[in-house]
Amino acid sequence: MLKYVVKRIGFIIIALFFVSLITFILIKSAPGNYVETERLLSQNVTDVTVPPEVKAAWEKAYHLDKPAWQQFLIFIANAARFEFGPSFQYPSTTIEKIIMRTFPISFRLAVMAIGLALIIGIPLGIIAAFKKDTIVDRIAILLSMIGTSLPNYVMAVFLIYILALELHLVPSIGWGEPKHYVLPVLSLAIGPIGSITRYMRASLVETLNREYIRVAWAKGGGFREVVLKHALRNSLIPLITVVGPQLAYLTVGTVFVENLFNIPGLGKFYATAAIYRDYPMVMGTTVFFATIVMLTNFIVDIIYGILDPRIRKRSMMEG
Amino acid sequence: MVENYNDVKTVNTFEIKERSYFSILWGRFKKNKMAVISLYFIIFLIVVAIVGPLVSPYHYTMMDYTALYQTPNAKHWMGTDDGGRDLATLIIYGLRNALIVGFGAGLVEVFIGILIGAIAGYLGGQVDNILMRFVDIMFALPSFLLNLVLVVVLGRSLFTILLAIGLTSWAGMARLVRGQVLTVKQLEYIEAAKALGASNLTIILRYVIPNSVGPIAVALSFNIPGAMMMESGLSLIGLGVMPPMPSWGGLIAQGSRWMLSYPHMVLFPAGAFALTILAFTFVGDGLRDAFDPKQSD
Numbered sequence: 001m002l003k004y005v006v007k008r009i010g011f012i013i014i015a016l017f018f019v020s021l022i023t024f025i026l027i028k029s030a031p032g033n034y035v036e037t038e039r040l041l042s043q044n045v046t047d048v049t050v051p052p053e054v055k056a057a058w059e060k061a062y063h064l065d066k067p068a069w070q071q072f073l074i075f076i077a078n079a080a081r082f083e084f085g086p087s088f089q090y091p092s093t094t095i096e097k098i099i100m101r102t103f104p105i106s107f108r109l110a111v112m113a114i115g116l117a118l119i120i121g122i123p124l125g126i127i128a129a130f131k132k133d134t135i136v137d138r139i140a141i142l143l144s145m146i147g148t149s150l151p152n153y154v155m156a157v158f159l160i161y162i163l164a165l166e167l168h169l170v171p172s173i174g175w176g177e178p179k180h181y182v183l184p185v186l187s188l189a190i191g192p193i194g195s196i197t198r199y200m201r202a203s204l205v206e207t208l209n210r211e212y213i214r215v216a217w218a219k220g221g222g223f224r225e226v227v228l229k230h231a232l233r234n235s236l237i238p239l240i241t242v243v244g245p246q247l248a249y250l251t252v253g254t255v256f257v258e259n260l261f262n263i264p265g266l267g268k269f270y271a272t273a274a275i276y277r278d279y280p281m282v283m284g285t286t287v288f289f290a291t292i293v294m295l296t297n298f299i300v301d302i303i304y305g306i307l308d309p310r311i312r313k314r315s316m317m318e319g
Numbered sequence: 320m321v322e323n324y325n326d327v328k329t330v331n332t333f334e335i336k337e338r339s340y341f342s343i344l345w346g347r348f349k350k351n352k353m354a355v356i357s358l359y360f361i362i363f364l365i366v367v368a369i370v371g372p373l374v375s376p377y378h379y380t381m382m383d384y385t386a387l388y389q390t391p392n393a394k395h396w397m398g399t400d401d402g403g404r405d406l407a408t409l410i411i412y413g414l415r416n417a418l419i420v421g422f423g424a425g426l427v428e429v430f431i432g433i434l435i436g437a438i439a440g441y442l443g444g445q446v447d448n449i450l451m452r453f454v455d456i457m458f459a460l461p462s463f464l465l466n467l468v469l470v471v472v473l474g475r476s477l478f479t480i481l482l483a484i485g486l487t488s489w490a491g492m493a494r495l496v497r498g499q500v501l502t503v504k505q506l507e508y509i510e511a512a513k514a515l516g517a518s519n520l521t522i523i524l525r526y527v528i529p530n531s532v533g534p535i536a537v538a539l540s541f542n543i544p545g546a547m548m549m550e551s552g553l554s555l556i557g558l559g560v561m562p563p564m565p566s567w568g569g570l571i572a573q574g575s576r577w578m579l580s581y582p583h584m585v586l587f588p589a590g591a592f593a594l595t596i597l598a599f600t601f602v603g604d605g606l607r608d609a610f611d612p613k614q615s616d
Contacts, residue, residue: 015456023468030472149600150593151548153555157571157589161582172579252461259556260575271556274471282471286464294459 012294019290084284095284106265110250112185117192125200147194153256156187192246199242203235237307244300248293347609354605357598371411379412397587413567417547420481424546427485432492440500457490484546499531533610540603544596567592
């Protein structure tokens with residue numbers, strides 16, 4: 001187990017190094033210069049020459065006066081301590097402070113969406129499995145297929161239209177009150193609801209045909225006894241392999257929903273930074289998101305291994 | 320006697336009448352009604368994307384300040400937007416761009432995927448090891464992140480977006496091709512081809528890749544709508560093709576700002592987008608069933 005953990009952490013560190021390197025090389029080869037673009041945009045001037053002292057001071061502040069390899073090493077050394085320095089757009093604060101302020105919003109959205117997806121998806125999957133090949137099952141399958149195929153921002157549009165504009169149940173815009181969470185969380189949850197329903201249905205249909213379940217029925221066990229105690233238990237553990245990647249994906253996937261609903265999460269800041277070519281912010285956030293996604297997947301695998309000894313054996317976590 | 324002989328012969332030719340691989344596939348594909356309808360719908364979309372811009376009396380840059388925010392009517396079938404542009408025309412151009420990016424990125428992805436997968440699987444050893452670790456890294460990372468960085472670096476034309484999406488989504492394809500290569504490599508006729516002196520390249524191009532067409536086609540049919548969603552997503556957050564060139568994601572973002580008063584501005588592009596994505600998904604399901612009847616549930 002320990003060997004497996006060390007190996008995985010090693011992979012994550014190497015992967016993050018390569019991600020930083022690729023991002024860094026790409027950004028270094030990008031055209032444009034923030035000082036000049038900013039001047040061009042804010043002062044509407046065609047002459048974009050900046051006084052050399054200003055440019056020098058600015059380059060010094062962002063270590064741009066040093067050779068590229070030194071800049072990269074500085075970035076790596078700082079990133080390892082979760083320090084990304086100031087961004088171009090927000091020179092008075094640091095990127096890590098922006099992340100600390102905005103990421104919890106994105107993460108909360110993702111976690112709430114996954115929670116909701118579990119609450120809706122598991123019962124829906126169970127119902128579909130019991131009503132296999134009936135109209136209820138067909139509808140559940142079709143809905144889960146639509147949910148998993150369509151991107152969350154398209155879902156968001158339809159949800160705003162139905163719930164806010166037609167039924168007037170929730171406000172379509174605004175941020176800060178609990179009711180403003182309803183639409184974004186619902187739009188984010190529909191994809192995971194689809195995959196959880198589909199998984200639960202397939203898993204239960206298979207389990208319900210097993211002999212030990214038939215024995216349990218034959219022994220006179222009721223729904224609670226057979227399904228909740230025996231059948232579900234075997235389906236819920238692998239569910240984590242469905243939910244884990246979804247959670248990892250959602251922490252990044254909130255970008256679209258945050259932009260659509262104007263939610264001040266990290267995704268919104270990330271997109272804005274990319275539009276304004278705020279390179280330190282793009283670089284820092286990319287590496288941060290990559291870390292979060294890889295850590296989530298890693299933690300999920302570990303939990304799965306702890307819960308299911310067969311997986312532990314197979315994935316060489318032991319020995 | 321002679322008559323009998325003839326009879327037997329006719330029966331035999333009837334029974335062993337050879338069906339081409341394609342007709343077998345089509346036979347299996349046809350069983351999935353949704354997939355067939357979706358396939359016709361996609362063909363219809365491609366025709367619309369080609370013919371639409373030619374016959375439409377409007378252009379995506381044509382503003383008409385006497386016809387702002389119009390709801391669907393005889394002159395503007397899907398109404399107009401906040402600049403008085405014809406929404407149907409915008410959606411058709413958006414469709415054209417989505418199809419170009421979807422199929423283009425798919426091509427890039429297949430090309431890189433086959434290249435890396437075939438080299439890794441066929442050569443094996445240290446080359447395989449290094450390439451596959453690289454694929455692991457690409458796979459562990461959400462492609463959206465690198466995509467965004469690439470778009471910022473390469474610029475925001477249709478071609479660079481297509482390239483960026485292709486460059487970030489080939490990891491799954493490479494794994495798939497490598498797996499196929501490893502399976503095919505062990506087959507006897509490959510040994511025979513080697514014994515006859517066929518070069519590595521010939522073996523890969525003549526035997527390995529044709530054997531992998533099925534899985535590649537299935538993966539591609541799911542990745543094309545994936546690329547379309549990525550393109551629209553980038554447009555939605557303001558990083559897609561440069562306006563005024565329309566993109567479905569951009570139309571959705573723009574329309575959602577006017578949703579309270581003019582919901583048609585967002586419902587038409589979102590609806591068209593949703594239908595297109597679903598059609599590709601259904602065709603993908605049908606293809607998967609056709610290529611691998613055992614796997615379908």
